[in-house]
Amino acid sequence: MITVLVEELEFSTIIGLLNFERLTPQKVVISAKFRADEFMDYAKICQILEEDFNENKFLKVEDALEFFEVKFKRQFNSLKYFYMKIIKKEIIKNAKVGAELEKFY
Numbered sequence: 001m002i003t004v005l006v007e008e009l010e011f012s013t014i015i016g017l018l019n020f021e022r023l024t025p026q027k028v029v030i031s032a033k034f035r036a037d038e039f040m041d042y043a044k045i046c047q048i049l050e051e052d053f054n055e056n057k058f059l060k061v062e063d064a065l066e067f068f069e070v071k072f073k074r075q076f077n078s079l080k081y082f083y084m085k086i087i088k089k090e091i092i093k094n095a096k097v098g099a100e101l102e103k104f105y
Helices: 019-023 042-056 061-075
Strands: 003-013 026-036 079-092 095-104
Touching: 003 042, 026 042, 026 095, 042 061, 061 079, 061 095
Parallel strands: none
Antiparallel strands: 003 026, 026 079, 079 095
16 A cells, blocks of 8 residues: 655645734645555645645644544545644744644544
C-alpha cells in the first residue's frame, strides 16, 4: 500500500479565536499522510486543503483537523490511515505551535 505525502504545504488563511486572528490571515503549514487502496491525487489534496481552509475560516486548529479527517474518509472510501499536522507559524513570536491527528481505520 502506498503512502501519499503532503509535506509543509504553506499558505495564509483566517484561523483562530482571538479578534485579530479573525481579521488578519496568518501562515499555516500542513503536513499529512494518507494510505488507501485507491489513487489519491496529492495535487488535488493540496487544493482541497487550501480552498476548504479559506472557505471555513476555522476557529481552532483542532476543528480543522476533525473536519479534514471526516472529509477525506468520506471522499476516499478505502482510506486506511490519516495523519495531519497543522502548524501556526506566526501566532507566537518564538515558537511554531499547532496540533496533529492520527487515525487508523
